[in-house]
Amino acid sequence: xxxxxxxxxxxxxxxxxxxxxxxxxxxxxxxxxxxxxxxxxxxxxxxxxxxxxxxxxxxxxxxxxxxxxxxxxxxxxxxxxxxxxxxxxxxxxxxxxxxxxxxxxxxxxxxxxxxxxxxxxxxxxxxxxxxxxxxx
Numbered sequence: 756x757x758x759x760x761x762x763x764x765x766x767x768x769x770x771x772x773x774x775x776x777x778x779x780x781x782x783x784x785x786x787x788x789x790x791x792x793x794x795x796x797x798x799x800x801x802x803x804x805x806x807x808x809x810x811x812x813x814x815x816x817x818x819x820x821x822x823x824x825x826x827x828x829x830x831x832x833x834x835x836x837x838x839x840x841x842x843x844x845x846x847x848x849x850x851x852x853x854x855x856x857x858x859x860x861x862x863x864x865x866x867x868x869x870x871x872x873x874x875x876x877x878x879x880x881x882x883x884x885x886x887x888x889x890x891x
Contacts, residue, residue, distance in 0.1 A: 807869040811866050835880075837874040837875060
């Protein structure tokens with residue numbers, strides 16, 4: 756019985772040490788290797804026309820699932836703070852969920868850049884404590 760307790764304690768200590776070491780390595784890698792999210796998104800996003808993007812967003816029916824302000828609904832929230840352009844583009848072209856694929860034949864790369872430019876212009880909603888009726 757004493758042997759089992761010793762083995763269990765040793766195994767538990769080893770697992771705990773491994774978990775702490777792995778978490779520390781992950782934290783160091785994320786802190787040293789990851790660029791700032793806004794900077795990475797800005798670097799990868801091509802120039803787009805936000806006004807044209809808003810028109811395309813509406814005319815292609817994006818609002819039907821994602822909402823007029825891209826706030827989400829049946830589809831994912833797209834704004835404010837959209838994901839990086841490369842990820843956005845890849846998902847639009849080859850979605851994994853119920854969204855239909857929008858190939859370059861349907862939505863050109865420039866139109867996609869315009870839609871993304873529109874999404875980046877959508878401001879964050881006000882904080883709940885700044886809305887009088889919610890602050891009561």
